[in-house]
Amino acid sequence: MKERLASPEGVPAREAKRAQSAPIAAGSDVAEVALPATAIAWHEKAKGSASLAVFAVIVAFTLVGFTRSDQFYNYLTWSNILTTGSFTGIVACFEGLLMIGGGLDLSVGSAFLAGVMSGTALSYHGWNDFVAFGAAAGIGAGIGLVNGLIVNYGHIASFITTLGTMFAIEAIVVTLTGGQPIGPLSASFTRVGDGSIGPVPIMLLYMVGIALCAHVVLEYTTLGTQIRAIGGNREAASATGVNTQRLSTILYVLCGLFAALAGVLQASYLGAGDPTLGASLNLQAIAAAIIGGVSMYGSIGTVIGIVLGSVLLSVLTTGLILMRINPGMQDFVVGVVLIMAAGADRMRRQRMIRVSRARQIEIDEGAAT
Amino acid sequence: MDGFGTDCHATTVGFTVLTINPRGDDGTVGSGPSAPVLELRHVAKSFGHVVALRAVEMRVYSGEILALVGDNGAGKSTIVKILAGVYQPDDGEIRVRGTVVRRMNPRMAGLSGISTVFQDLGLVETLDVATNMYLGQPLTRFGIFAKRAAMYRGAAITLRDLQVRVPSVRIPVAELSGGQRQSVAVARAILVDHPIVLMDEPTAALGVRETRQVGKIIDNLKDMGKAVVIVSHDLEFVLEHADRVQAMRLGSVRGVRRRRDFNREEIVGLITGLVAGDDPSQARGDHLEVRS
Numbered sequence: 001m002k003e004r005l006a007s008p009e010g011v012p013a014r015e016a017k018r019a020q021s022a023p024i025a026a027g028s029d030v031a032e033v034a035l036p037a038t039a040i041a042w043h044e045k046a047k048g049s050a051s052l053a054v055f056a057v058i059v060a061f062t063l064v065g066f067t068r069s070d071q072f073y074n075y076l077t078w079s080n081i082l083t084t085g086s087f088t089g090i091v092a093c094f095e096g097l098l099m100i101g102g103g104l105d106l107s108v109g110s111a112f113l114a115g116v117m118s119g120t121a122l123s124y125h126g127w128n129d130f131v132a133f134g135a136a137a138g139i140g141a142g143i144g145l146v147n148g149l150i151v152n153y154g155h156i157a158s159f160i161t162t163l164g165t166m167f168a169i170e171a172i173v174v175t176l177t178g179g180q181p182i183g184p185l186s187a188s189f190t191r192v193g194d195g196s197i198g199p200v201p202i203m204l205l206y207m208v209g210i211a212l213c214a215h216v217v218l219e220y221t222t223l224g225t226q227i228r229a230i231g232g233n234r235e236a237a238s239a240t241g242v243n244t245q246r247l248s249t250i251l252y253v254l255c256g257l258f259a260a261l262a263g264v265l266q267a268s269y270l271g272a273g274d275p276t277l278g279a280s281l282n283l284q285a286i287a288a289a290i291i292g293g294v295s296m297y298g299s300i301g302t303v304i305g306i307v308l309g310s311v312l313l314s315v316l317t318t319g320l321i322l323m324r325i326n327p328g329m330q331d332f333v334v335g336v337v338l339i340m341a342a343g344a345d346r347m348r349r350q351r352m353i354r355v356s357r358a359r360q361i362e363i364d365e366g367a368a369t
Numbered sequence: 370m371d372g373f374g375t376d377c378h379a380t381t382v383g384f385t386v387l388t389i390n391p392r393g394d395d396g397t398v399g400s401g402p403s404a405p406v407l408e409l410r411h412v413a414k415s416f417g418h419v420v421a422l423r424a425v426e427m428r429v430y431s432g433e434i435l436a437l438v439g440d441n442g443a444g445k446s447t448i449v450k451i452l453a454g455v456y457q458p459d460d461g462e463i464r465v466r467g468t469v470v471r472r473m474n475p476r477m478a479g480l481s482g483i484s485t486v487f488q489d490l491g492l493v494e495t496l497d498v499a500t501n502m503y504l505g506q507p508l509t510r511f512g513i514f515a516k517r518a519a520m521y522r523g524a525a526i527t528l529r530d531l532q533v534r535v536p537s538v539r540i541p542v543a544e545l546s547g548g549q550r551q552s553v554a555v556a557r558a559i560l561v562d563h564p565i566v567l568m569d570e571p572t573a574a575l576g577v578r579e580t581r582q583v584g585k586i587i588d589n590l591k592d593m594g595k596a597v598v599i600v601s602h603d604l605e606f607v608l609e610h611a612d613r614v615q616a617m618r619l620g621s622v623r624g625v626r627r628r629r630d631f632n633r634e635e636i637v638g639l640i641t642g643l644v645a646g647d648d649p650s651q652a653r654g655d656h657l658e659v660r661s
Binding site: 220221222223224225228229231232233235236237238239240241242295298299300349352353355356359360362363 | 453454455474475476479485487489491492493494495496500504505506507509513514515541543544545546547548549576579
């Protein structure tokens with residue numbers, strides 16, 4: 001039986017083995033059935049874990065870095081890497097959550113920029129920090145709401161909708177600000193994003209706090225399950241009573257809100273509102289999510305993975321500079337990593353199909369004998 | 370019959386009222402024991418120019434299995450999707466325990482006590498078995514946190530009671546065989562313990578043994594007093610398990626037969642159109658004018 005499983009149907013032996021490891025015969029006449037709640041072994045989980053793979057790459061790259069540049073021993077280098085990674089991380093968390101829910105937002109960079117400029121403009125004109133940060137977040141949420149409504153209720157593809165809003169918002173921001181930086185900003189405003197608690201950059205703490213919330217929602221609440229469900233099979237989710245349009249719209253709103261919040265935090269960190277900020281963030285946020293194991297087809301992914309993906313991007317870009325690699329080649333490396341991550345996603349899905357097929361063959365054979 | 374069987378109901382399907390029902394069933398809905406728990410009246414549905422259902426009537430009683438049979442495009446699955454709240458009917462009404470449900474949607478269907486096993490199974494492949502079974506009816510703590518351990522346990526127990534074997538309730542549905550997926554979909558519908566269960570092609574992906582198992586599950590549901598509607602191409606399966614068979618053709622009901630009147634050739638004839646329907650006007654929908 002093993003031979004047959006292994007060869008002609010094109011099912012590799014290891015999938016057949018995986019299917020066999022817990023022999024099953026759905027609808028068998030066996031009266032006594034074991035409780036099928038068996039836990040998945042940790043090494044099985046680890047094998048499919050994108051987070052672990054990304055973490056390993058970060059560690060490996062850092063180890064190489066130690067041998068190539070003394071800067072890797074410098075605290076400031078790591079403070080810088082983690083702070084940069086934190087901005088991407090905050091945006092990528094919700095971009096990733098949206099992608100897990102089957103959506104896509106290309107306008108996060110513009111929402112980020114809207115956050116930068118609206119927050120700094122208000123602060124510059126004497127409004128207090130609470131208003132500045134609140135208004136920036138509100139504008140981001142508004143942008144997300146527009147995206148969400150057009151995609152879910154106007155039924156226009158997310159790719160096109162958010163590409164459109166990306167251009168439109170950038171144009172509005174540049175027109176309103178005249179393309180000029182805003183600054184200098186009050187000390188109280190810049191204190192919010194700059195500085196550290198002990199040796200830990202405060203931005204990292206913000207990011208960890210926000211990511212933790214996203215993680216709890218995705219992994220421990222029914223809302224998280226619903227997000228994965230609408231990303232995996234929207235019709236099925238709808239048939240079980242999930243309001244798919246509303247939930248997806250909420251994800252767009254969160255995505256816009258936190259993109260703008262990350263923007264105003266970066267303005268606070270830098271001490272000025274720069275209208276060129278956020279340009280590369282659109283693709284970086286998506287890249288971080290995919291590198292961190294978020295599936296392009298939705299439903300699969302973890303917040304931990306997304307955060308590690310953001311950190312990896314930051315480690316790579318900063319690390320390659322420190323190693324004196326030709327700057328032109330940095331994007332090449334990021335591109336290769338991205339494609340490899342997408343390839344891993346595809347392999348994960350293929351494996352599921354192969355295991356299913358192996359199982360089917362086994363059941364057919366069980367029925368025949 | 371187990372005291373709940375159809376034989377104790379002196380009623381038959383509504384559209385036959387004026388023409389062939391000599392016992393004078395007046396088609397009214399009361400609250401007595403013989404009142405249908407689920408009823409469709411004059412339900413019509415079109416998709417663009419394609420008429421999927423024309424003035425369809427259907428009644429289901431507690432403790433019986435009603436089978437909808439028909440060729441492709443007969444409208445069987447459309448009926449199930451309307452009852453499950455996936456499609457809105459263009460015309461007609463849905464009654465659950467005599468009460469008209471004005472706007473049926475998936476949530477409303479659940480609240481009305483209807484659970485559904487869809488033909489395309491309605492499972493999220495990337496989610497694990499237990500999560501799929503509790504999708505739409507999660508066990509929660511404080512209303513928002515998922516009680517995963519309890520759901521794993523509950524799913525495992527439900528599957529065990531149904532004698533369904535899956536390697537683990539924690540693996541994604543995508544890794545299951547066709548039969549296992551079917552079993553999970555059926556188990557999900559049973560888990561809620563709703564009084565009305567709709568099953569669209571419950572044996573489509575199954576082998577002989579698995580089909581027998583699903584048949585057993587369906588019989589069990591009946592014994593529990595549930596109203597079961599099955600849509601199936603498998604006439605042998607239907608004749609073995611159903612208490613009544615409703616034959617559909619091109620979006621219309623062509624006839625309803627009780628178990629004691631089952632005649633394979635006649636039912637095939639009704640499905641294919643070789644045997645005239647009980648009410649020829651049904652096909653044109655003009656019986657609507659005849660009915661009061």
